[in-house]
Amino acid sequence: MIVAVIIASLVIIFLAQYAYKLKHQKFYQLLDQFPCYPTYPIIGNLHMLYGATENAVMRIKNLMKPYDRLLFWIGLTPVLLVKKHQDIVAICNRCSDRESHGFIEPWTTKGILTSRYEDWKISRKMLHPAFSQEMLTTYIDVFKKATSNLIGEFRKVADTGEIIDVFDAIKISNTDVILQSVLGVSAEGEAKKTLRFSQAIFEFLKDSNKRVFTLWLHPSFIYKIYLKITGKIKFLKTLHTFPEEILKRTMNDFHEKKDQFDEAHPPKSMINLLVRKRLEHNFTEIRMRNELLQVIVGGTEAITFFSGFLMVMLAIHQDVQQKLFEEIVQFLANDDTLTIDRLTDPNELKYLEQCIKETARAFSPVSVTFRYTNKECVLDDGKVVPTGLTIMIPLLFHNRDAELFANPLKWDPQHYSEESIAKRPKGSDLLFGCGPRNCIGTHTHTRARLRRVKIPITLTTTNISGYKYAFLLSKIRIINIIKEFHLSTNIKEITEDDVTVDLLLRSKIGFPVKFSSRRKTGVIDS
Numbered sequence: 001m002i003v004a005v006i007i008a009s010l011v012i013i014f015l016a017q018y019a020y021k022l023k024h025q026k027f028y029q030l031l032d033q034f035p036c037y038p039t040y041p042i043i044g045n046l047h048m049l050y051g052a053t054e055n056a057v058m059r060i061k062n063l064m065k066p067y068d069r070l071l072f073w074i075g076l077t078p079v080l081l082v083k084k085h086q087d088i089v090a091i092c093n094r095c096s097d098r099e100s101h102g103f104i105e106p107w108t109t110k111g112i113l114t115s116r117y118e119d120w121k122i123s124r125k126m127l128h129p130a131f132s133q134e135m136l137t138t139y140i141d142v143f144k145k146a147t148s149n150l151i152g153e154f155r156k157v158a159d160t161g162e163i164i165d166v167f168d169a170i171k172i173s174n175t176d177v178i179l180q181s182v183l184g185v186s187a188e189g190e191a192k193k194t195l196r197f198s199q200a201i202f203e204f205l206k207d208s209n210k211r212v213f214t215l216w217l218h219p220s221f222i223y224k225i226y227l228k229i230t231g232k233i234k235f236l237k238t239l240h241t242f243p244e245e246i247l248k249r250t251m252n253d254f255h256e257k258k259d260q261f262d263e264a265h266p267p268k269s270m271i272n273l274l275v276r277k278r279l280e281h282n283f284t285e286i287r288m289r290n291e292l293l294q295v296i297v298g299g300t301e302a303i304t305f306f307s308g309f310l311m312v313m314l315a316i317h318q319d320v321q322q323k324l325f326e327e328i329v330q331f332l333a334n335d336d337t338l339t340i341d342r343l344t345d346p347n348e349l350k351y352l353e354q355c356i357k358e359t360a361r362a363f364s365p366v367s368v369t370f371r372y373t374n375k376e377c378v379l380d381d382g383k384v385v386p387t388g389l390t391i392m393i394p395l396l397f398h399n400r401d402a403e404l405f406a407n408p409l410k411w412d413p414q415h416y417s418e419e420s421i422a423k424r425p426k427g428s429d430l431l432f433g434c435g436p437r438n439c440i441g442t443h444t445h446t447r448a449r450l451r452r453v454k455i456p457i458t459l460t461t462t463n464i465s466g467y468k469y470a471f472l473l474s475k476i477r478i479i480n481i482i483k484e485f486h487l488s489t490n491i492k493e494i495t496e497d498d499v500t501v502d503l504l505l506r507s508k509i510g511f512p513v514k515f516s517s518r519r520k521t522g523v524i525d526s
């Protein structure tokens, strides 16, 4: 009986799939242009990722070796993988939808990371001012305070000969920074809750990645049961209640202390800005919670891994560290204040900027991004990507493309020297993504604006993103750390075998660093 039911179900699925394919013949014909490994009914190509859900992107890298484009079936869903610069730029500049396939529900729904174009436009417009020069100037004090606390942690182990994994200290510091600038609360005041929240973010990202590549977790009702049985539902609750409580508090303040929200008191955090502007866009509390949550998620994990890799690379590459130290000493010689103008002056701290960009290239924290084609997209060779297709863009492969970067697996700030940049096609750095849906901290160039300033649309402009949130925080942090400590480590390199890549790139071997004081000194401009 059971066997009969299973066979009947399979036949029904097969027939339904056949009927669907007939109805969407053009879509499937266009898919035939792209290479694809043999598929099995129902599972598609997922068997090829068996046992690798935690490191799926690296497995995909091997599968993509012979191809620049690959059609990959995640169950019944076709996904086009592209790794070449021209393809990424063409797709990202033309399609502003990001496909999440609801995989990250029920963790979060509509918001800047996950919304389709029409909703996303509103999110982006609403949140963009939170990354303006004025707001960044406000955040600088938060960055300095958090750096001061972080340095305090490193002082505890300095000169003891101990090698510590800096990940936890950086994570606490970054969570503090992001929470202060997004939610206006300090981790110091909410330490336990912050820690639980940060754990919930981690579980959310890990689980969402697992769900994408695990067929039986695709149906929503099964996933909800899975969350209950595994006890992960508690992380889901924390993920929601923490920002909700703070949102309620801010909304109450908004109603009761109106004078604190007038023009004489400009917003100092994203939540403050959102509460002021929510009526313009008719945002519900749930929508506001999602927006805040998604910026926090987008920011915290990426910047934590990024910072960890940067510190370890400096600890490994002593020559680079020494050169950077000399640059920092020179920068501080006559003026040791860290203002936004000094930190964003393109003629200052050039080598530090090279080190930061190189880390974002070699260890692309957001190693994969997605698009969904809301219209047909013609690629350079005339091939047409059909409407309604999910595109997976492993930015990591692009950023390690040997055609763009000599010796791409080597971390070398020379990749960002003026001479090296001049040798690459303009706009070939996709460190913060590409097109209008790039990282929110970056400048957005719409097609119209590109035309106005006569920049070819095929060239993206994310490489002028530098002086934003992540860069400012990194500069303040590295200046203070390198000025005070000499960093060393017991590892020689972080190789491809030492990282796992799901949606984010993580280190399997942690971030081991030894701190030795250069001289007893205070934190600059704290």
Ligand code: HEM
Binding pocket: 092, 098, 112, 113, 114, 124, 178, 294, 295, 296, 298, 299, 300, 302, 303, 306, 360, 364, 365, 366, 369, 370, 395, 431, 432, 433, 434, 435, 436, 437, 438, 439, 440, 441, 469, 470
């Ligand atoms: C080193 C640090 C960071 C890196 C390398 C990075 C990289 C990226 C990348 C590659 C994307 C996808 C872009 C695309 O699909 O084209 C992205 C999106 C995004 N990032 Fe970042 N990011 C960083 C830091 C941050 C920070 C600090 C925040 C917030 C405080 C943030 C918020 C976001 C948001 C909200 C999006 C979605 C934007 C949209 O869809 O409109 N990121 N980031």
